[in-house]
Amino acid sequence: MNRNEELFNRAKAIIPGGVNSPVRAFGSVGGVPRFIKKAQGAFVWDAADKQYIDYVGSWGPAIVGHAHPEVLEAVREAAVDGLSFGAPTEVEIVIAEEIAKILPSVEQLRLVSSGTEATMSAIRLARGYTGRDKIVKFEGCYHGHSDSLLVKAGSGLLTFGNPSSAGVPADFTKHTVVLPYNDTEALKEAFAGFGHEIACVIIEPIAGNMNLVKPSSEFVQTLRRITEENGSVLIYDEVMTGFRVALGGAQSLHGITPDLTTMGKVIGGGMPLAAFGGKKEIMACISPLGGVYQAGTLSGNPVAVAAGLKTLEIIQRPGFYENLTARTEQLVNGLAEAARAAGTVFTADSVGGMFGLYFAGKKPETYADMTASNIENFKRFFHGMLEEGVAFGPSAYEASFMSAAHTPELIEDTVKAARKVFAAMSV
Numbered sequence: 001m002n003r004n005e006e007l008f009n010r011a012k013a014i015i016p017g018g019v020n021s022p023v024r025a026f027g028s029v030g031g032v033p034r035f036i037k038k039a040q041g042a043f044v045w046d047a048a049d050k051q052y053i054d055y056v057g058s059w060g061p062a063i064v065g066h067a068h069p070e071v072l073e074a075v076r077e078a079a080v081d082g083l084s085f086g087a088p089t090e091v092e093i094v095i096a097e098e099i100a101k102i103l104p105s106v107e108q109l110r111l112v113s114s115g116t117e118a119t120m121s122a123i124r125l126a127r128g129y130t131g132r133d134k135i136v137k138f139e140g141c142y143h144g145h146s147d148s149l150l151v152k153a154g155s156g157l158l159t160f161g162n163p164s165s166a167g168v169p170a171d172f173t174k175h176t177v178v179l180p181y182n183d184t185e186a187l188k189e190a191f192a193g194f195g196h197e198i199a200c201v202i203i204e205p206i207a208g209n210m211n212l213v214k215p216s217s218e219f220v221q222t223l224r225r226i227t228e229e230n231g232s233v234l235i236y237d238e239v240m241t242g243f244r245v246a247l248g249g250a251q252s253l254h255g256i257t258p259d260l261t262t263m264g265k266v267i268g269g270g271m272p273l274a275a276f277g278g279k280k281e282i283m284a285c286i287s288p289l290g291g292v293y294q295a296g297t298l299s300g301n302p303v304a305v306a307a308g309l310k311t312l313e314i315i316q317r318p319g320f321y322e323n324l325t326a327r328t329e330q331l332v333n334g335l336a337e338a339a340r341a342a343g344t345v346f347t348a349d350s351v352g353g354m355f356g357l358y359f360a361g362k363k364p365e366t367y368a369d370m371t372a373s374n375i376e377n378f379k380r381f382f383h384g385m386l387e388e389g390v391a392f393g394p395s396a397y398e399a400s401f402m403s404a405a406h407t408p409e410l411i412e413d414t415v416k417a418a419r420k421v422f423a424a425m426s427v
């Protein structure tokens, strides 16, 4: 038995499914998950000492490359002074000021420990600020695992959602409306029906949890206008896209000023750190200033903040995003060309340091498009590449991530491996 299999069996005896987050179990691709024991730069190594070029990047945080020496040094320095105090610190102010400088829409913010906490808190805040209960989300967007967001569309367009997880009372999700992504007419119809009851709309402004799906300009412009007209809070969930698709996130690419923004992944540089922030008038509703309660024992943890601050410093160095974007494009163009040569139906898309691979003839615009792609081909590609020493996320519905440590040579190696895998798939 291979070491990964041994560990998976041992894990399954003590941890449900053997993992601490479901996608890691390889459930949707089959086979044995690789237990990672080390990461450095663009590489990860599994428990059997196999090396992989890694395009998961811890699902986004590893934008400067794994175990970056400067980030590690910042973490070491912070750790020596104590791991957590449960009291305010100066570095929390520094990182908050830094984030607000990068994102002009964020006038004030609060630090939390996970993206789930950030979105859950932003929604409570929007409800507290507006005094309304209803919220709108879009099909295929993931905003963490809090109750009111684990919702799938109901039977009709203007009906409320049903729980997408056992354990979520239908009573909690009856306030959540689920609309199709990129559907401007459905959005208008919902607001025409009950716009003045909607506390907020939360959106992945470039979706990354149904693979990569870009919104149309018309859709995001309409969304901003209609929420403003109805006094509803617009929440850009940039936990994935923030500091990833561009330094200023999707909002900088769209030219949109959301009322609230949620952040995570990159801002912690691999440590548990996330944030939500936006208009001062709305943020003032949070406890201890206002009546919306929100708290956290480890919020603004000094070691996590140190990793985040150093990461934010590195990504603001000249040329960082130009390089990241060029390398992402090198990869997706190379993969598309390799698929074409083998006659495999495949398209790819990217923005900044994030990309999507689709076993379909066209780029998806909705969740329905995404689910219509050839999942069997994705599985064969995924396992073929893993065998060749290249790791993508173990699901056809996940986006992939580039880091600054991926050199043009490593990308060429990846494309070479893909040529082999596509060729084997076409026989």
Ligand SMILES: *Cc1c(COP(=O)(O)O)cnc(C)c1O
Binding pocket: 113, 114, 115, 116, 117, 119, 142, 143, 144, 145, 204, 208, 209, 237, 238, 239, 240, 241, 264, 265, 274
């Ligand atoms: C990852 C993610 C979350 C949840 O963040 P966690 O830190 O996993 O709780 C929320 N929203 C989006 C868009 C994400 O990609």
